[in-house]
Amino acid sequence: MRDLSSELLDWYDVHARKMPWRVGPADRKAGVHPDPYAVWMSEIMLQQTTVAAVTEYFKRFIARWPTVTDLATAEDSEVMGEWAGLGYYARARNLLKCARAVVADHDCAFPADHAALLKLPGIGPYTAAAIASIAFGLRHVVVDGNVERVMARMFDEHTPLPASKPILTEHADKLTPQNRPGDHAQAVMDLGATICTPKSPACGICPWRDPCKARAAGTAPELPKKTPKKAKPIRHGTVYLAQRSDGAWLVETRPDKGLLGGMMGWPGSDWVDTSQPRPLNAPLETDWIKLEGEVRHTFTHFHLILDVMVATVSNTEPERGYYLPRDKFRPSDLPTVMRKAFDLAQK
Numbered sequence: 001m002r003d004l005s006s007e008l009l010d011w012y013d014v015h016a017r018k019m020p021w022r023v024g025p026a027d028r029k030a031g032v033h034p035d036p037y038a039v040w041m042s043e044i045m046l047q048q049t050t051v052a053a054v055t056e057y058f059k060r061f062i063a064r065w066p067t068v069t070d071l072a073t074a075e076d077s078e079v080m081g082e083w084a085g086l087g088y089y090a091r092a093r094n095l096l097k098c099a100r101a102v103v104a105d106h107d108c109a110f111p112a113d114h115a116a117l118l119k120l121p122g123i124g125p126y127t128a129a130a131i132a133s134i135a136f137g138l139r140h141v142v143v144d145g146n147v148e149r150v151m152a153r154m155f156d157e158h159t160p161l162p163a164s165k166p167i168l169t170e171h172a173d174k175l176t177p178q179n180r181p182g183d184h185a186q187a188v189m190d191l192g193a194t195i196c197t198p199k200s201p202a203c204g205i206c207p208w209r210d211p212c213k214a215r216a217a218g219t220a221p222e223l224p225k226k227t228p229k230k231a232k233p234i235r236h237g238t239v240y241l242a243q244r245s246d247g248a249w250l251v252e253t254r255p256d257k258g259l260l261g262g263m264m265g266w267p268g269s270d271w272v273d274t275s276q277p278r279p280l281n282a283p284l285e286t287d288w289i290k291l292e293g294e295v296r297h298t299f300t301h302f303h304l305i306l307d308v309m310v311a312t313v314s315n316t317e318p319e320r321g322y323y324l325p326r327d328k329f330r331p332s333d334l335p336t337v338m339r340k341a342f343d344l345a346q347k
Helices: 002-015 025-029 036-046 051-064 068-072 076-083 090-105 114-118 125-136 145-154 165-175 181-194 213-217 336-346
Strands: 234-244 249-253 295-298 303-313 322-324
Touching: 002 025, 002 181, 036 051, 036 090, 036 125, 051 076, 068 090, 076 090, 114 125, 125 181, 145 165, 145 181, 145 213, 165 181, 234 336, 295 336, 303 336
Parallel strands: 234 303
Antiparallel strands: 234 249, 249 322, 295 303
């Protein structure tokens, strides 16, 4: 098993992907250490999101808040605005909570301890293992989707996910070395992202092609197997876009808990399933116009369809929300589903 790790690390030393949060193998050998703050931020951003989607967000966050202390003292609305469009907004709320806990409880430095990391807001077993391994060089097993795929193929494991997670984690544990565990973890991820891909894996150039049991059996393309997911339900709702005569927009800040928590958005109705009438719940009395077309958006557990109502209003006090002056309104601060409604209204 030690030899397999050495072969993979030799491959990683040549082929490691370049990422703004990563200290590459050459720099590591030269004595450059990863910044735990950057490792943590990238891992939070990468949850259920791709490297391509995260890269520019990461660069903006690090440029604006270069240290955990900078982030901890930031305004919530500013952080949520920068996060807009990245999705899974509970991560942004936990980002702030975690930064403030690190400053308050750990003297502005992430703890080099797996158990202590697990106690921080928004850090679960995977993220704690990744930070401990990559940032601090501690031997912990890091298992994401790429690692699961590589392990399923290496050991020709046909038990479908998610039931196979403990089996695949055990395989990954056996392959994780004491030496360079962080580089090993990143190497397996890179292998899954660039060679052992979901479709058409490039087995011919894989550093683990010879010991790979699925390649020998011809089953690699069909692994890992997954339990079929249930069809997502569809929900309906209505959003209201009102612009005052001076250009100010009627917006609201959503409650901290729940979907899009803490984000700026348009006042709207509850989101109900298709068996119920489409709800209205307008934020003020005026002559609303229903736009042709609708907004469609997919969340983790359901599909959403929104009717979009628009109006130009005088200085009417709303029952919900507040007027944001034109020069303070940035469409980029809206979460994706709310930005879709704005784009539809602009058309």
